Amino acid sequence: MKRVVVVTGLSGAGKTTAMGFLEDLGYFCVDNVPGIILEELLKLFLSSDLEKMAIAVDARSEHFSDPVEAIEKIKKRTNALIVFLEASKEEILRRYALTRRKHPLQRNDVGLEEAIEKERQILLPIKEIADFVIDTTKMTSHQLREILGQSLMNQSGGISVRILSFGFKHGIPMDADFIFDVRFLPNPHYVPELSQKTGLDREVEEYFKKYSLVDEFVNKIFETVNIAVKEYQRSGRRIVTVGVGCTGGRHRSVYIAHRIAEMLKKEGFSVVEKHRDLEKV
Structure with a gap:
């Protein structure tokens, strides 16, 4: 049976760690996929010999199509598991300060705090349809991997x-x-x-x-x-x-x-x- 996991949520909440874990489990991983090409990607996956695929979707998808609609289509066609990662604003600010990376919604006229709150609002409808919401504020990478492993146990449709x-x-x-x-x-x-x-x-x-x-x-x-x-x-x-x-x-x-x-x-x-x-x- 084909297995699909969609990893989404706030930037800085652990999507990279989650995707790395799924790759270690043998999932074919695709990051930062715009919604407009998700349908074609699904067609290729479903017609291929691949058994497992993980897709990372973030707020940047809204520039191409409705990310909620795209994720709902994936779930309907593949019974995908939707995992939403979040963390407190303070923790995300701390993580960005450590990595010195730029937030995907940050612009010259948009500061980091504003970008975090904007992303939270964009992704709220996705959070509401997610199968599993994980708050990583106080988690280590090991703890996140452990919880993800638990979330994958019943992907076949049970609870x-x-x-x-x-x-x-x-x-x-x-x-x-x-x-x-x-x-x-x-x-x-x-x-x-x-x-x-x-x-x-x-x-x-x-x-x-x-x-x-x-x-x-x-x-x-x-x-x-x-x-x-x-x-x-x-x-x-x-x-x-x-x-x-x-x-x-x-x-x-x-x-x-x-x-x-x-x-x-x-x-x-x-x-x-x-x-x-x-x-x-």
Whole structure:
């Protein structure tokens, strides 16, 4: 089966890293493709022996054709996975300062900050139709590659659920579709013999089993996520990210996220379980 990935999003958000990763995976990569020639490119790809192609599309495409229309055509014809990369304005400014490169929309009368905001507005309609939105503000290149790998797991048309535990003190994951706050639950951090353990340890599991409130909340989260994921699946969405947060991201959020992941697996969903802040202090 032919596989197509469209990588789009803000300049400076990691498209070059993403395309390099896809090239390493054997994708035929084409960068900065104007929408006006995308249809011809697709025809060539579909009639060739190539199995995988990745296309990078950015705001410069608007000078040639409507990039949203072009991407919608690609998705309709090939069931392409649309990946949208973004980052905060401050982070993009920092990255441009380090690389000393020029923003593609920057002109003599358009400064860097203005160019970033202009690009964000141009690409907003594409973000709304993307299968996967990744905020790379606090990510390393390795982390971006890992998440991209997860996003490619179910390109055949099913849905993948990414369950992510985190600590609020380390920041909220901006790419999450749902955020559940479990900071109101009993905290094993204040039990001396449990403080250095994690939500994956048997002793912490036994601690939570003492509280019926924990089970009740786990079931409520599962019911909500299960309904939402099934609806997303019917509408063609292929990746859903669920964030579960406590204060530090080591006990409550890890335990709850793990339980939700196991429950979703029993429902037959493809699940990726990730504990972002497990090793942080």
